[in-house]
Amino acid sequence: EIVMTQSPVTLSVSPGERVTLSCRASQRIGINLAWYQQRPGQSPRLLIHGASTRATGIPARFSGSGSGTEFTLTISSLQSEDFAVYYCHQYNAWPPYTFGQGTKLDIK
């Protein structure tokens, strides 16, 4: 099983700031990585797939990068609706597909 490790676990930031979230895979996964946003009480929403391809309707302030074992999600200028939990997800090797433990963005 591929273990996904996200850092940091929690990040306190102010609206308008630029933030970078990290995700590391325990084995090489190419670019078969997705990022999801989960707001309180909601289901996850796909932001990025293929490590860097934005999903339909996702604002350009979200960008993803990386390959192999190291990946990042960058939000260029935080909006109030961006304060949520973010999960990375590898779909390179299955079963099982695996997720990171999440990074929570808090308002500073």
Added chain:
Amino acid sequence: QLQLQESGPGLVKPSETLSLTCAVAGDSMRSTYYRWGWIRQPPGKGLEWIGSVSHSGDTSYNPSLTSRATMFVDTSRSQFSLSLTSVTAADTSIYFCARQHPYYYGSGSPYWYIDLWGRGTLVTVSS
């Protein structure tokens, strides 16, 4: 617009079987293009993939569930289902159904990422 909606009992007794159904609104289930999956999330915790099923009924499960999970697809009714046997308190979670979208690199087998999620349904295991 595609929607996925989970349904099933919100309370299941220990040792019994948890059964959920996901209704798929829209015409995605008529296509052989997608896989259909279940993911769960204990309240306040992270995500765990349970398994997925193809249009033709080909299934794949998380080995951690030690063969307790079974999935079926009924394309004529645009729904798919999950059964989880011998449940314990550790199975208390929000259960999400989801669609898996293929991505092809050339002519090889596809890689499947989750592109759409249902709203989720909380299932509590308690006597």
